[in-house]
Amino acid sequence: MTFRRAVVVGAGLSGLMAARTLASRGWSVVVLDKGRGVGGRMATRRITTPDGRTAILDHGAQFFTVRDARFAALVDEWTGAGVVREWCRGFGGDDGHPRHVANNGMTALTKHLATGLDVRTSTLVFAVKPGDVSRWTVVIDDGSEIDADAVVMTSPLPQSYSLTVTAGVELPSELLLTDYDRTIGLLAVLDRPSSIATPGGLQNPDEVFSWIGDNAAKGISTVPAVTFHANPEWSAAHWDDDADTGSALLTNAAGAYLGDAAIVASEYKKWRFATPKRLWPEPCFSTADDTLVFAGDAFAGPKVEGAVLSGIAAGSVVAGG
Ligand SMILES: Cc1cc2nc3c(=O)[nH]c(=O)nc-3n(C[C@H](O)[C@H](O)[C@H](O)COP(=O)(O)OP(=O)(O)OC[C@H]3O[C@@H](n4cnc5c(N)ncnc54)[C@H](O)[C@@H]3O)c2cc1C
Structure with a gap:
C-alpha cells in the first residue's frame, strides 16, 4: 500500500x-x-483578577445544538x-x-x-x-x-x-x-454573581448584544464571569474603535445585566472572521x-x-x- x-x-x-x-x-x-x-x-480564556482569582470564560462558540x-x-x-x-x-x-x-x-x-x-x-x-x-x-x-x-x-x-x-x-x-460577520466581545470577571437568570444565557437581548453568557451558571467557572458578544452591526460599526473606547462602550452597555456586581477584570476581544455570511x-x-x-x-x-x-x-x- x-x-x-x-x-x-x-x-x-x-x-x-x-x-x-x-x-x-x-x-x-x-x-x-x-x-x-x-x-x-x-476558544476558552482564563483571566486572573488582581486579588488572584482565576475565571474561565468561553469567548468564541458558547454552546452547540445537534441536528x-x-x-x-x-x-x-x-x-x-x-x-x-x-x-x-x-x-x-x-x-x-x-x-x-x-x-x-x-x-x-x-x-x-x-x-x-x-x-x-x-x-x-x-x-x-x-x-x-x-x-x-x-x-x-x-x-x-x-x-x-x-x-x-x-x-x-x-x-x-x-x-x-x-x-x-x-x-x-x-x-x-x-465574507464573514465580525464579533467584538467583552470578557468580564465580576466581584459577585451576575443578575442573569438561570440557565445563564441571553440571546439578542438588546441593540448591542447578540449573546450574553454567564460562565459560572454554565458551570465552567467557579468565579463569576460573563461573556458579552456584540451583534454583527455593532461590531462592524465599532471595529476601528481603539480598545479603550470600544471596551468602555461595551462595559457601559453590560451594566444593565450585572445587578449589584462590578467588573473587576476584563478583556476586549475581536473576531474578524466570526460567522460566514x-x-x-x-x-x-x-x-x-x-x-x-x-x-x-x-x-x-x-x-x-x-x-x-x-x-x-x-x-x-x-x-x-
Ligand atoms: C464569537 C463567536 C461565537 C460563536 N458561537 C457559537 C455558538 O454558540 N454555537 C455554535 O454552534 N457555533 C458558534 N460559533 C461558530 C463556531 O465557533 C464555528 O462555526 C466553528 O468553531 C468553526 O470551526 P472551523 O474549524 O471551521 O474554523 P476555526 O475554528 O476558525 O479554525 C480555523 C483555524 O485555522 C487557523 N489558521 C488560519 N490561518 C492559518 C494559517 N495561515 N496557518 C495556520 N493556521 C491557520 C486558525 O488559527 C484556526 O485555528 C461562534 C463563533 C464565534 C466567532
Whole structure:
C-alpha cells in the first residue's frame, strides 16, 4: 500500500475532524495551526483578577445544538467520554432542544479531538504550492516546507484563498466572495454573581448584544464571569474603535445585566472572521483530483455542527469517499 501523507491547515473543529477521518483511513496527517493552542473559534480564556482569582470564560462558540444523526452519534461518544454535557434546553424557557457545552470550556472538546494527532501549533502556513516530489508543498512562515499528497484547508475562506493563490488552481468566484460577520466581545470577571437568570444565557437581548453568557451558571467557572458578544452591526460599526473606547462602550452597555456586581477584570476581544455570511451548498469543495480540499463552517453551516460535518466530509473526499 502506498504511504500517503496529508497536511491539514487549521486545528479548529473542521481541521481536527478532517485529520481524524484521514488518520482512521491509514493516512499520515500533520495538522498545522498558527494559534498557540488548538481550537480556533472554540476558544476558552482564563483571566486572573488582581486579588488572584482565576475565571474561565468561553469567548468564541458558547454552546452547540445537534441536528444531524452522524453528529448526534459523535456527541453521544463525547458525552460518554466525559468531554461534553447538556447545559440546558433553551434560554427563554424549555424549547425541547438540548444545548451542549464542553466541560471545562469549549476548547476542551478540540483538545480531546487533537489527542493522538500530530498537531503543530504556533505554525503559520504561508503558502501551498505544487510540489516537486509530491503533489503539494506546504510552506511554513519560517521557510521550512512539508510535502503532501493532499492538503485540507480549514482556515476562514479569505485566508485559505490567499494561502492557495500559489497553488495554481481555479476556485469558483462564489467561494472567493464569501465574507464573514465580525464579533467584538467583552470578557468580564465580576466581584459577585451576575443578575442573569438561570440557565445563564441571553440571546439578542438588546441593540448591542447578540449573546450574553454567564460562565459560572454554565458551570465552567467557579468565579463569576460573563461573556458579552456584540451583534454583527455593532461590531462592524465599532471595529476601528481603539480598545479603550470600544471596551468602555461595551462595559457601559453590560451594566444593565450585572445587578449589584462590578467588573473587576476584563478583556476586549475581536473576531474578524466570526460567522460566514454565505454558505457553500456542499459540505466541502475539492479540486478535480481531490488532493486540495477546502472545508470549514462556511460549507456545512456556520456552527459547531457544520464545522464538524465539513471536516469529516473533507477527510472522506481525500481518502477516496
Ligand atoms: C464569537 C463567536 C461565537 C460563536 N458561537 C457559537 C455558538 O454558540 N454555537 C455554535 O454552534 N457555533 C458558534 N460559533 C461558530 C463556531 O465557533 C464555528 O462555526 C466553528 O468553531 C468553526 O470551526 P472551523 O474549524 O471551521 O474554523 P476555526 O475554528 O476558525 O479554525 C480555523 C483555524 O485555522 C487557523 N489558521 C488560519 N490561518 C492559518 C494559517 N495561515 N496557518 C495556520 N493556521 C491557520 C486558525 O488559527 C484556526 O485555528 C461562534 C463563533 C464565534 C466567532
